[in-house]
Every structure is written in C-alpha cells, then in structure tokens.
Amino acid sequence: MSIRELARHLNISIGTVSRALNGRADVNAETRERVLKAAAELGYAPNQSGRSLRQGTTNAVGFMIETNRETSLHGDTFFMSVYDGVQSVFAQHHLDLIILPCPFDDDPCDYVRRVVSRRFVDGLFISATQRHDERIDYLIEREIPFVALGRSLSGGPHSWIDLDFEGVAAESVRRLVARGHRRIGLINTGNDINLGYVFADGYRRAMAEAGIPYRPEFVIRADQTSEEGGYGATDRLLALAERPTAMLLVNEIMAIGAYRRLHDAGLMPGRDMAVIGFRRSPQARFLSPTLTCFEVSLFDMGRRLAEAMLGLMPAYRDLYPGPVVQEIWPMHLVGGESDPPPLSLVMGKAG
Amino acid sequence: MSIRELARHLNISIGTVSRALNGRADVNAETRERVLKAAAELGYAPNQSGRSLRQGTTNAVGFMIETNRETSLHGDTFFMSVYDGVQSVFAQHHLDLIILPCPFDDDPCDYVRRVVSRRFVDGLFISATQRHDERIDYLIEREIPFVALGRSLSGGPHSWIDLDFEGVAAESVRRLVARGHRRIGLINTGNDINLGYVFADGYRRAMAEAGIPYRPEFVIRADQTSEEGGYGATDRLLALAERPTAMLLVNEIMAIGAYRRLHDAGLMPGRDMAVIGFRRSPQARFLSPTLTCFEVSLFDMGRRLAEAMLGLMPAYRDLYPGPVVQEIWPMHLVGGESDPPPLSLVMGKAG
DNA sequence: TGTGTGATCGTAAACGTTTACGGCTCTCTT
DNA sequence: AAGAGAGCCGTAAACGTTTACGATCACACA
Numbered sequence: 001m002s003i004r005e006l007a008r009h010l011n012i013s014i015g016t017v018s019r020a021l022n023g024r025a026d027v028n029a030e031t032r033e034r035v036l037k038a039a040a041e042l043g044y045a046p047n048q049s050g051r052s053l054r055q056g057t058t059n060a061v062g063f064m065i066e067t068n069r070e071t072s073l074h075g076d077t078f079f080m081s082v083y084d085g086v087q088s089v090f091a092q093h094h095l096d097l098i099i100l101p102c103p104f105d106d107d108p109c110d111y112v113r114r115v116v117s118r119r120f121v122d123g124l125f126i127s128a129t130q131r132h133d134e135r136i137d138y139l140i141e142r143e144i145p146f147v148a149l150g151r152s153l154s155g156g157p158h159s160w161i162d163l164d165f166e167g168v169a170a171e172s173v174r175r176l177v178a179r180g181h182r183r184i185g186l187i188n189t190g191n192d193i194n195l196g197y198v199f200a201d202g203y204r205r206a207m208a209e210a211g212i213p214y215r216p217e218f219v220i221r222a223d224q225t226s227e228e229g230g231y232g233a234t235d236r237l238l239a240l241a242e243r244p245t246a247m248l249l250v251n252e253i254m255a256i257g258a259y260r261r262l263h264d265a266g267l268m269p270g271r272d273m274a275v276i277g278f279r280r281s282p283q284a285r286f287l288s289p290t291l292t293c294f295e296v297s298l299f300d301m302g303r304r305l306a307e308a309m310l311g312l313m314p315a316y317r318d319l320y321p322g323p324v325v326q327e328i329w330p331m332h333l334v335g336g337e338s339d340p341p342p343l344s345l346v347m348g349k350a351g
Numbered sequence: 352m353s354i355r356e357l358a359r360h361l362n363i364s365i366g367t368v369s370r371a372l373n374g375r376a377d378v379n380a381e382t383r384e385r386v387l388k389a390a391a392e393l394g395y396a397p398n399q400s401g402r403s404l405r406q407g408t409t410n411a412v413g414f415m416i417e418t419n420r421e422t423s424l425h426g427d428t429f430f431m432s433v434y435d436g437v438q439s440v441f442a443q444h445h446l447d448l449i450i451l452p453c454p455f456d457d458d459p460c461d462y463v464r465r466v467v468s469r470r471f472v473d474g475l476f477i478s479a480t481q482r483h484d485e486r487i488d489y490l491i492e493r494e495i496p497f498v499a500l501g502r503s504l505s506g507g508p509h510s511w512i513d514l515d516f517e518g519v520a521a522e523s524v525r526r527l528v529a530r531g532h533r534r535i536g537l538i539n540t541g542n543d544i545n546l547g548y549v550f551a552d553g554y555r556r557a558m559a560e561a562g563i564p565y566r567p568e569f570v571i572r573a574d575q576t577s578e579e580g581g582y583g584a585t586d587r588l589l590a591l592a593e594r595p596t597a598m599l600l601v602n603e604i605m606a607i608g609a610y611r612r613l614h615d616a617g618l619m620p621g622r623d624m625a626v627i628g629f630r631r632s633p634q635a636r637f638l639s640p641t642l643t644c645f646e647v648s649l650f651d652m653g654r655r656l657a658e659a660m661l662g663l664m665p666a667y668r669d670l671y672p673g674p675v676v677q678e679i680w681p682m683h684l685v686g687g688e689s690d691p692p693p694l695s696l697v698m699g700k701a702g
Numbered sequence: 703t704g705t706g707t708g709a710t711c712g713t714a715a716a717c718g719t720t721t722a723c724g725g726c727t728c729t730c731t732t
Numbered sequence: 733a734a735g736a737g738a739g740c741c742g743t744a745a746a747c748g749t750t751t752a753c754g755a756t757c758a759c760a761c762a
Contacts (some may be wrong), residue, residue: 045468050718100451401748
C-alpha cells in the first residue's frame, strides 16, 4: 500500500494526497476528508524510509544504553521512568524514541559511530558518561544533536543533564557531621564512570569543610554496583581496625547489600552504623529500617532531556529556543531511620 | 558524504562502488581495495534510508517493551540478558536490535500498528503477552515476522518462546507436598498477563494430583508484581484464619516483599513459612535465608529468540530452516534454605 | 580471422516520499 | 472587461541506494 495506490484509488494526484496527509494548507477541506478516510480504511501509513530519504530526517531519536554497565548501576526502573518522560514530550511532535542497546562485547564508541553514520536517528541520548568519553568528541565533530545523561570532561560545550551527585554526597556528610559523626565511610563505584569522581568530590569537599582529615581507607571502590558489590564493600569497611560510624553509598542498590552485611555481622543499620543511600527508588523505599536517601523525579528529568534534544534539532529549534542545556538536577533529602547519631554519643548521653 | 561523491572521488561509477562495498563478485580485487580504503578514509557509510527504500528492508528488528508492566514484573536485568543473547546472534548477520518502549499511556496494539505500518523494522519481538493479545492477531494478519516472548491464546500458529511457568509451579508444589506441606498458598500476578494463568494452572494441576482440595482463599492476586505487591499479598495470606504453611510466588521480586512481611510478623521465612520464589535472579540470590528458586539462562533464551526470528525473515530463512518455533524453556530447581518441612511436622518429630 | 567467453564496469531504473513550481478556475476589484 | 489574487491541484524532480542489463575488452580457441 503505497501513496501511489492510494492516489489512484481516489483519482487524485499523489502530490495532493501527500499534502492532505501532512496537513498542508493548500488542499480543499473536503478533499482532505476523503483522503484521510481512505487512508484509514485501506490502512495506509507512509513508508518511513521514503520520507526519511526525501527529507533527510528519520523522526526517531535514539537512547543508547549499555547492557553491562548501567543496569547493574541503576537497577532499571530508573531508565523506564526517564523514557516515559522523554516520550511524553516527543509524542507532541510525532517523534519516536528508540532504545539502542550496545552489545556487551562492543566498544561503545564504535557502536555510536555505526548508529550515527548510517543516519538511523536524528539525535542521540547517551548515558553512563565516562570521565573522558570518546563518544562525546565524536558526536561533536560530526555535529549530531545529542544530549548526555551525565557530565564528562570530554568535548567542548555540549548539552548534558546530570543528577546532583556532588550535592548529595556533600549534604549527606554535613548531615552526618551535624549529628556527631566524624568517621564517615564512602562506598563508591569502581568504574571510571564520571559520577564516581563527582560523588567523591562532594564527599571530600564536605569533609574538608567540616575540618575532618581525609582518610583514604574509608573510601571503598566497590567491585560492582549491585547488592553483592555493596555487601563486599561494607565487608571491607567493617574489617578496618578503626571502623567508621557512618557510611554513604553512591547507589541505593548497594545499600541493600550493606544492610545484609551489617546484619550478618550482628550490627543493625540505623543503630550500630548510620547509612545514607542514594536515590529513593522503589527498592530503597522497601528497606527496613527506612533508608535516608534523596528524591528526584526521573520523569521530569526525562522531559527536560527531551526539551534539550529538541532545542538542538533544526526542525524544532525555534519551538525550544535557548542556549545549550547544562543542568544539575537537585535531589531532595528524605530522612529515614538509618542515620541517627553515633551509638557512642547516644550511650554517652544516656550514661 | 554520499555514494555519488565517493564514486566521483574515485573516478568510478556508483554502481561499481556499491558492488564493491557490498562484497559482490563481479568487481576487480584491486578496485574493491581502493573503494574500501577511500570509504574508510572519507568516513563513508551508506545511508540507511536509501538502502531500506531500495531493498524494502531495514536491517533492524524491534523488541517491544512496556515501560509500566514488565519492569515492575521482572526487574530489569531480565531483559538486558535477553538483549545480549539476541544480539550475539544478530551480530553475525549485520542485523541491529532496537528496543521500542511503548509509552505508558499508549495502547500497546496501537503502538505496534504504528511501528509496523511505518516499516521501521523488519521484524518484531513482543513480550508480556496477554491471554488474549490483539497484537498477535494484527501481526499475523499483516504477515510481519514476529516472535512472542510468552504464550497466548490469540492467533493461529505463530512463533513463541516462554519460560516454563506451569512446570515451575507444579514442581514447587510437588516438592512442598513431598516435604509434608498441605496448605500451600499461591501469590500470583494480578494482571491479565498470560503467564499468570499458566502459573495457576500448574499449581492447580499439581495440587489435584496430590489429592489436595483447591482452596480459593489460598490464591492471591497481588496488586503489583513488586516488593510492595509481595508484601501486601503475604499480608492477606497471613490474615487467614487458617494460614498456609508454605507459599510460592510467580516472581522473585515479590519474594523480597514476602520475606519482609514475614519478618514484620515475627515469622522467619524458611522456618515458620516455606517460600519458593521464581527465578534465580541477582536479587533473589541475595536473599537470606537463601531462596529456593529456579534457574534459566536468559542469554541462551535470547539466542533462541533470535534464531526463531531469523527463521521467519525471507533473507535468512534458508540459513535457519525449520518450522515455527514454539518452545517452553525448562527451568532447573536450585534448592535453598527457604522451603523446609512445616514447623508442625518438625515439632512433631522433635516432640 | 572470426567467435565465443569471462571478467569488469557503466547506465539507468526503481524504491516511496515530499515539495517547488506552474497552471487552472473563480471571485473580486478597478 | 481586464487584471489581480486566492484557492486548489497536477507534474516532476530529488533524496541515496541497489541491481538488472548491456557494453567493453582481453583472451583463447577453432
């Protein structure tokens, strides 16, 4: 069912049919009606390759994910919420979002190159940005509209949106210090993903501001950002001669493992050890004692990602004007039962 | 950078360039060399829209997911493993897998219609199949190559692959019965997703075979397939006048909630209540006491999904011959600490 | 020398759209 | 009544490929 057949069936030229379907002004209302009706009846829908070829645009934007790295980091309701947000904006413009999973044994940059050079999508979201990320350099050079979910040192000025990892770490430390903690552990990711550096920066800065000397043995780089990773990292923290009284984690999935390790050591999170996780995800919400963590609307962040993308695309630039988007999304602390003052202090008071 | 420019740069016709790049036989070895070298240097890659238009094929296969339903059901490392498996096969044929997330407020069937009629992909995987699934009827009618991840009553003979929900339920019941349980609860999904029916069938069949009368109050349809859903469903089970001594769950994420509910009631899973979960996922592996559940290689299942798809695609049918694939993937029990005999029996023995 | 054959390449059509351009018919204005 | 303008529509080119077909050339063979 091509536009030609549809036109023949209606005894109209294909030009008029195309104009009618695309909502152009110079076509009779009655004619348009007939065309739309016939298209619906015959189940006609324009061939995407044809229109892409003609207008040099695919009406699709890709979202690259890595099957190995991120899910283990974020769990995944994370991305689903982001997708929903992006699509809620795209839907208004008949733009489609497609997810591009980079195979686990592929180089991410090669994958981007392949996708981009074949002109499969009009724009690309990338996530899990590395501290130095080749993908960004490449996309800038090729002048492809792209928005990064996560900061990076690479490239010149480009659009990105990131969670406030530094702010979360700093605020966590300040809160713990205010409650009397001095020995604060940090469980970070072991990847060279950029957010790990940012998170550590926030920790260091806040510790320095509190006048607490930096103790490298308190900073653990976990093997994996998963329950097991959190378990193992907590294990290393507990093995220290002088243990921390509090710990903060770059990821709430790891907090699940941390809780378990504490239990297995006969310690109770939120009494024998203060714990502050990261995001208030469904998994985190389910911990007991309730986890002190930070809230953010991923749906809204997805919407903002979409707007940032549209601002870079020639066809929509006028609708979404403004400079390159570089935003750090604040996260709001949700207090839980997991981060009381240190036990020594409580005992001291009590005694 | 089009093929025309590349050809001009080489002083060759575009036909020859195309043949050289596509590995056709009737082109001089030396010429091919020159073409490939120039293409690499100038960074030429064929425009996907152009080739799709010409040969009526996009070299991309879609995998439809629903952002609301499935992740809450499966957690997500589930799909990532499947993607990896699919891609490991597709990579050999220069086929791309793209994930198509159906927006949460869209009708899944409308979404399929849109994707298919625009000829965005050559084939489609669908998942989370409903008991009666319009998508299947539509795809059959349009003669689109598709493979369903999950059975359904809809449509005629079509390709599908499914986990052995019935077998898992039946084997769980048999194991519990063999250990002396008679009052066995079932926590099922509340969606009309097909696997819920299949799981319940296995439960009913095995109970009947054991000669245990069916008690509808022991079968709970959870509000959501999540930690919280499992918590709430367990709550309803515990509220019964005569409680079950064992329970099985259609989903291991719900087992996390079940454990918590039991704890909160002062009961210990694996002592006061036998629990059998579903899949041995990373989350399940992390429970304590260790959960009795079932193992399956999602990567291998993904590979099989890919093979089933290739068998339906005209360009690959000869490489992957055979009839329509309809496979139930067996799952292998991994015993844990969570399903001992009922306490009464143990006490009885002890006493 | 003519002829058949295989290797290599160029030509041009075709895929399904969109859109610039021009033409036709009416109506309105001067 | 002539011209201008608006409304509507048809024509055809163009997007970047692939591929059927035919042309050219060299070479071997009768």
